[in-house]
Amino acid sequence: MLTPITTSNPIRLSGETETASPKVAGTQAKLNEAKTQLNASIVQASIDVSISSKNQPLALLLKTAINDINDLLAPEFGENALQNAASQDNTPEGTAGRIVSLSTGFYESFKKQHVGEDETEVLKKFMDTVRSGFEQGFKEASDILHGMGVLNGDVASGIEQTRSLVQQGYADFEAAQSSRLASSAETQS
Numbered sequence: 001m002l003t004p005i006t007t008s009n010p011i012r013l014s015g016e017t018e019t020a021s022p023k024v025a026g027t028q029a030k031l032n033e034a035k036t037q038l039n040a041s042i043v044q045a046s047i048d049v050s051i052s053s054k055n056q057p058l059a060l061l062l063k064t065a066i067n068d069i070n071d072l073l074a075p076e077f078g079e080n081a082l083q084n085a086a087s088q089d090n091t092p093e094g095t096a097g098r099i100v101s102l103s104t105g106f107y108e109s110f111k112k113q114h115v116g117e118d119e120t121e122v123l124k125k126f127m128d129t130v131r132s133g134f135e136q137g138f139k140e141a142s143d144i145l146h147g148m149g150v151l152n153g154d155v156a157s158g159i160e161q162t163r164s165l166v167q168q169g170y171a172d173f174e175a176a177q178s179s180r181l182a183s184s185a186e187t188q189s
Contacts, residue, residue: 092161100169103130127174
């Protein structure tokens with residue numbers, strides 16, 4: 001006895017069309033367009049890689065990763081989110097400024113988690129935490145760049161300059177907070 005084959009998708013004969021809601025059809029069209037663009041990007045990346053890249057597989061990986069990340073970030077950050085982020089000031093000064101301002105921006109939240117503790121000790125704990133996090137991130141980034149064979153010359157001097165600027169920024173922040181604490185203590189005396 002033959003058992004009938006069942007599928008969740010109906011089999012269509014040549015020339016038959018399936019009607020779908022406009023919303024589903026529009027979504028499918030967008031998906032098809034995105035797949036077409038991704039495929040074109042992959043082909044272009046493959047061509048670029050085969051022509052000029054020293055690390056051929058890595059160049060293809062980078063290109064496809066950037067495209068996929070951009071697709072995922074687009075709803076919240078708009079088209080080409082990674083490229084837009086990369087167009088910011090990536091000098092050692094600009095990068096260090098962002099690192100220092102973003103990390104020290106958490107100081108008030110950190111203090112709220114340590115209410116009742118000596119504020120000088122809280123500041124020390126906070127600075128130890130952000131410095132440790134920065135150094136770990138710096139080491140990981142350096143290792144990646146070294147592994148890619150690009151941690152030399154201007155790249156090496158640029159990241160070392162960034163590191164120095166971040167350390168100086170942290171020292172300045174800590175000094176300003178310590179000064180504020182000292183002034184506050186004098187006022188209360």
